[in-house]
Amino acid sequence: MDTIGNNIRQISPTGRYYQDPAWSRDSNEVFFVSWKENGKKQSEIYAYNLTDGTLREVFDPHKPLYAPDVSPDGKWLVFVSTYSGFLNLFQV
Secondary structure, three states, X not given: OOOOOOOOOOOOOOOOEEEXXXXXXXXOEEEEEEEOOOOOOOEXXXXXXXXXXXXXXXXXXXXXXXXXXXXXXXXXXXXXXXXOOOXXXXXX
């Protein structure tokens, strides 16, 4: 939506669960967590490009992950995951 709350539009596909959006440093993409609906606790990080409307998978660790954020230089994503068996911080 715009800054005054008008022009709301959905940017995620339907049929999945999404959370933890994070803006890219240039504000052209939104990164977010997408949860699989296969009965397992698995999630991926996706990026939605606001300019051309494309959606791409960024990372799929086959483990739960949370709270992606972009580094100040825009080169890295950091997130919390149980990828190593415990909740830890990771970067890709």
